[in-house]
Amino acid sequence: MKNQLPLAIILGALLPLGAKASPIIYEGFTQGTGNPALVGYSGTSEIGLSGTWSSLGGQSMTIRDGSGGQWGTPRANWPAAEHSQWWLTQANRSLTSTLDLTVDGTFYMSYIIQSDQADHGSQVGFVNTAGTSELMAGDGYGGGGRGITAYYGALGGSISQNGGGVDIAGFSGQTDYQVIAQFTRASGNLSVTLDYYLGAYGGTLEATRTISLGAVSDTFNQLSIKADGWVNLDEIYVGATLADVLPAPVPEPSVVALGGLGILALLMLKRKSKSIAC
Numbered sequence: 001m002k003n004q005l006p007l008a009i010i011l012g013a014l015l016p017l018g019a020k021a022s023p024i025i026y027e028g029f030t031q032g033t034g035n036p037a038l039v040g041y042s043g044t045s046e047i048g049l050s051g052t053w054s055s056l057g058g059q060s061m062t063i064r065d066g067s068g069g070q071w072g073t074p075r076a077n078w079p080a081a082e083h084s085q086w087w088l089t090q091a092n093r094s095l096t097s098t099l100d101l102t103v104d105g106t107f108y109m110s111y112i113i114q115s116d117q118a119d120h121g122s123q124v125g126f127v128n129t130a131g132t133s134e135l136m137a138g139d140g141y142g143g144g145g146r147g148i149t150a151y152y153g154a155l156g157g158s159i160s161q162n163g164g165g166v167d168i169a170g171f172s173g174q175t176d177y178q179v180i181a182q183f184t185r186a187s188g189n190l191s192v193t194l195d196y197y198l199g200a201y202g203g204t205l206e207a208t209r210t211i212s213l214g215a216v217s218d219t220f221n222q223l224s225i226k227a228d229g230w231v232n233l234d235e236i237y238v239g240a241t242l243a244d245v246l247p248a249p250v251p252e253p254s255v256v257a258l259g260g261l262g263i264l265a266l267l268m269l270k271r272k273s274k275s276i277a278c
Contacts, residue, residue, distance in 0.1 A: 023245060024048050025095065025223060025238035032063030032079040038091055048238070049223060051094045056156060058089030061227065080114070080234035083227035088159055092127055092222045099126055099220040099238075101135075101185055107238065109137065109181040110201070110245035114232040118142035118171045121159045121228030123149075124179075124236055126220035131155065134224060135216070137181045137192050141228070142167045148209040150181070150192035152216050159226055166209040168196045177206065180245070190216035201246050 024047070031043035038061040042052040066078040083089055099107075113122045123138030134157065137150040146163035153161060168177065178200045182193045190213045198204040225233055237245035 022047075023237045023239040024097075025236070027093070027223065027236045029063045029079045029081055029234060032081075033065045035065060035067065036063050037061070038063055038081050042093075048096050049093050050096050053091050053093045056090040056092055056224075059083070059085050059087050061089055061091060064232070078234075080112075080232040081225065081227075082232050084230055086229060088121060088226060088228040090156065090224060090226045092224045095126075095221050095223060098129060101183075101190065102217045102219060104185045104187065106182065106184045107240055108242050108245045109179075109183070109236070109238045111179050111236040112176055112232075112234045113139070113179060114176050114234075115171050116230050118167055118169060119229065120171075120231045121226060122231045122233060123159060123226040124181075124233065125224050125226075127155060127222035127224050128218045129221045133218060135218075135220065136224065136226060137183075137194055138179060138226070139168060148194050148196070148207060150194060150211040150213065152190065152213050152218075159228060162211060162213075164209055164211070166207055168207045170198065170206060176200070178203075180242070182242075185216065188215050188217065190214070 026047035027043075027049060028045060029041070029043065030045040032041060038053050039055045040052050041063060042049075061081055061083050063079050064082045109124060111124050115122065119142040121139060121141055123136040123140070125134055125136035127134050132155055133153065134155050135152045136159075138148075140146050140149040140160035140163050145165040146160045147165055147167040149160065149163045151157070151162040176199055178197045180195045180197065180201060184191050184193075191210060192213065193210040194208065195205055196207040198206050223236070225236075227233060235247065237247075239245045
């Protein structure tokens with residue numbers, strides 16, 4: 001009788017390390033080298049986006065590639081869209097397909113922010129197909145009963161509306177947060193849960209809030225970002241599952257070793273099978 005390896009080991013050897021599902025929208029500003037203006041920019045590695053970024057108002061934003069940015073040490077995920085002055089700025093880019101919130105369901109969004117202070121504005125969201133309303137989620141300044149927020153309202157509205165006094169602490173010159181937003185529409189009512197993880201998902205959960213937005217029935221065809229103060233926005237993902245919006249992690253050494261052992265086990269099984277056949 002042939003010896004058999006556990007199925008889990010065999011499957012573990014065949015699965016790709018760091019595998020993840022596919023996002024339906026992605027913008028990483030990957031080709032923004034040479035510090036170009038955000039307005040008019042379009043890369044070649046984006047997913048689910050078309051045309052170029054346009055400005056809805058405010059100051060100009062730049063795509064920094066690590067040189068000339070507000071922070072001297074480039075972050076690991078440069079380039080990033082950088083806002084480097086006060087006064088609110090909003091920029092939009094068209095989607096290749098419509099995001100439908102006329103039916104119940106759940107989708108996820110993630111992005112990375114960096115700022116030198118808690119009192120700033122940084123939000124990502126969507127503009128509806130009528131061009132009259134926006135659905136935004138993120139930070140609407142710190143303190144004074146503001147902080148983490150999500151809202152559905154008139155296009156170009158206040159960034160601090162619907163604030164609840166939940167602030168994100170610990171911002172400094174080199175601090176990254178990964179924002180994970182879950183949008184859930186049930187019985188026609190939309191709720192948004194926002195989690196702020198220090199560094200990346202799986203790091204320390206620094207702040208969280210769930211906001212009920214009431215009845216929402218609309219379709220959206222533009223990705224939108226809002227920024228105020230000194231802030232970088234990067235690695236925007238939108239997907240149907242949490243796995244869709246999490247960049248594939250670098251596997252731990254133990255996981256790499258386990259994968260290697262699985263492959264070695266497959267080779268040994270093949271070699272042993274040949275010996276028995278003889």
